[in-house]
Amino acid sequence: MAEDVFLSDDLLRQLMSVGEVDLLVGMSSLHAANTVSHALDEIEESFQRNFVRQRVVIVNVGGGDNDEDSARAKGHDNLAEKGVRVPGITSLRTSHRVAANVPGSPSPGIALRTILAAADLLRARACAVVSPAASNLTPDSVANLLRPVYREKFDFVAPLYTRNKYQGLLARNLLYPMSRALFGWGIRELFSEEWAFSGRLAALCLNQDVWHEEAIQARPEAWMAISAMASDFRCCQAFLGEKSQATKGLGRDIVEVLRQTVGTLFWCLETRQSLWLDSGRSQSVPTFGPAHELTSDPTDLDRHRIFEMFRSGVTELEPILSSILDPETHSEIKSIVSLEEGKFRFKSGLWVRTLYDFAASYHHAVINRDHLVQALAPLYRGMTYSFLAEHSDSSPAEMETASETLCGEFELQKPYLMERWKAKVEVKS
Amino acid sequence: MRQTILRALEQVYGNLVHMIAEFLPRFLVMLIIIVIGLLVAFVLKYILRALLGLTKLDRVSDDAGASRVLRMAHLPPMTELLSRSIFWVTWIGFILVGLSVLGVAGLQEQISRLFQFLPEVFVAILILFLGAVIANFLSRTALLAAVNAGHPSPKILSWSIRFVIWILAISMTLEELGVARRTVISAFSIIFGATMLGLAIAFGLGGQDLARKCLERYLGDTKKKEEKEPQPL
Structure with a gap:
């Protein structure tokens, strides 16, 4: 054996x-x-x-x-x-x-x-x-x-x-x-x-x-x-x-x-x-x-810092993100980065497309795979900030409903992932 | 007089025929060597391609970032690149051997010098390529680490690393090719040493307060960061 x-x-x-x-x-x-x-x-x-x-x-x-x-x-x-x-x-x-x-x-x-x-x-x-x-x-x-x-x-x-x-x-x-x-x-x-x-x-x-x-x-x-x-x-x-x-x-x-x-x-x-x-x-x-x-126990989280790390991360990693993300997805992310902290929201549709772009880019190995996963960190922080802001007063039942809606969005956009997965990779210099 | 001219013409004609008679077999041998070289080159190319396919070199190349460098330069994947390189190196080698068979005065010496210089050119190209891959990889590693750690100037750090590695790679390439060896080594040592010394003086002496604050911030931030973000799992 x-x-x-x-x-x-x-x-x-x-x-x-x-x-x-x-x-x-x-x-x-x-x-x-x-x-x-x-x-x-x-x-x-x-x-x-x-x-x-x-x-x-x-x-x-x-x-x-x-x-x-x-x-x-x-x-x-x-x-x-x-x-x-x-x-x-x-x-x-x-x-x-x-x-x-x-x-x-x-x-x-x-x-x-x-x-x-x-x-x-x-x-x-x-x-x-x-x-x-x-x-x-x-x-x-x-x-x-x-x-x-x-x-x-x-x-x-x-x-x-x-x-x-x-x-x-x-x-x-x-x-x-x-x-x-x-x-x-x-x-x-x-x-x-x-x-x-x-x-x-x-x-x-x-x-x-x-x-x-x-x-x-x-x-x-x-x-x-x-x-x-x-x-x-x-x-x-x-x-x-x-x-x-x-x-x-x-x-x-x-x-x-x-x-x-x-x-x-x-x-x-x-x-x-x-x-x-x-x-x-x-x-x-x-x-x-x-x-x-x-x-719903209270927690002590520095939301401002989370948002700032998202914003600086997306800005500083622009060359890397441009090689990972679809141009439309990247453009949408750049547009929400410029929003004020109080108005910032990372919509679920955009979040799902971002993840699927990362998954497809991982498959095509557009950059080193470990680097690719690390590049997700600022975007995850942005989603976290948006989630914390949106659900600060939500009940557990409302959050569960939002979770089910997000699951539905992932399933709805599965064809998008399959299309990007099977596509030929283009070099972005 | 007519006889002399005719005799001279006959002699020249005879020499020409003799030269052609001597040259033609060598030319045919050259063609045979080139054709054999082409066949050998094809065989080596396919064998190497099969062997590299077994070692999953393309996957390693993807992870190291070499594939991206190749794609940016519109070059084929690593396995294909190496296979084609071995094809051309082998065939050019046979062509040069074939040319040397012709026995043209002066050409043999030049071919011999080229043969001696070729390995250095290959090593120089390899050094440059590896330098590009390593610079790309390490600068991106530094950029990601600095961004995710909240470092104030991640791009400067990343570009500094890329700059240093490129300078090192170019110096090594020029040294390998034997181009102004002493000048290159001296220039590199002076630039690198002066840069490091300048940075050390500027940061440690001129910016001692800033250095202290950075250390305090770093040592304090590491603990604060863990407490201020939600537990992901």
Whole structure:
């Protein structure tokens, strides 16, 4: 098997001593020394409460022999071995812990590949990936991820959260509507730190020769979801509660987030053209638990700075944007840049055309693809400013309606993307 | 007298026929070499095109920005460009070998000098091309980073980087071609050193207050920026 090449002997020995399992929960504990113990206890408690009869294992992927997290996970007695039991619950099985030490600092892609290999070797029926740094990790959230796969036979489970209405705007205004319009599945959180999948999806993904790709190294979860869609596997969403604030790892730097998420989405469009280019498929996504919720807690955002960075960005990057955008789109953007801050609005039609121009230009590689994604940052800031200004007093229901309208706009303009995608590129000097 | 003239004419005619008789086979050999060279050049072109296709060179070229430089110059993609280059280099080589077979006095020496100079010309062209690609890539990288970080003068930074790399590439090209070597090296050293020294003095000494403010702003902004933008995911 392919995993024999990159799995260490120590890991293989640990896995062989575990044997076959029903459930596997994997996590990467790199740079999460303070929270890995708590995460392990939460997962253990979830197993004891919700999966008393099942054979379970936790796979912790750490970095190098000196990694404190890995040593802690390996040597840490599990709740069962310590004799700690959840009151009123008696687990019939021993839950195993496996520590996978990967040389250096394993990227999310390498960590996922290790987890998939372990799941494949152990023939796990249901698997979940969680983040030890997530503050919303509870026994219930782990169970909510695993149940749809284990009991309802779904192959991919994406999370759903309660969010502040001003957070997750990249997902709300770009990733979700664009992926829904093109791939036909309305998965809200395509990029997240926790998701679940079946053993057969794990085997499918493990055998694909994409693990050296930068997009997979940074954010592999979206690619897994799209692989499930491409193979007509069953996908669903599960409500996990409130979204935890990102502290490390994800990065709050918008440029880095764009490179990881939009870059990966564009890469998926490029490599999965047959899935979306000439098909008009549309699938509803079942949801377990409440649909995602929005809260209206106040936030402290410097809107003026966001607008100024949009305006200066579009002005300074004009030569680059002229090679990416359609002349009409570029002209419209230049005309709105000159508007006063109070009157500025980035209309949804223009935003959609802008994104589709970027996607088509990514396909034609008119400039270096990493540079192309970075050039989107000022425009994203402009859209963010416009969104914040337009919905400062909107209720969550009104925002949801606006989101659906935006999704409709993405679907309406899909022929525009297809036309630009298939067109021959012209050089703009 | 008539006999002398006739004899002289006969001799000239004989020499001419002899010369043609000697020249024609060499000319035919030259044509054969050129035709063989054409066939070899075609074969090498198709082999190279197939090999470069396997290595996905066009994709690497796209990512490096070389494809865009080529498109702007109305040149074909990298794989096609290299294949055609190997075709012409091979065929021109065979043509020159064929010409040398003619045995024309003076021509062989010139051909020999050209052969010696050709590698330097190719290296010089390569240096210029790489310089253009690197200048383009790095200046754009700097521009994007500066714009997204809110730097006050991103274009100046970008153009400075492009200017420095171009000066370096042109100096290296002229040095490779052997054109005024010492002058070029001295001029480059003086210009580059003076520019860097001037910038250091202007910023560190003349603008020490500004330098302090920039550092304070940078160190303070990095933290403020994270707090003042909505969480994207």
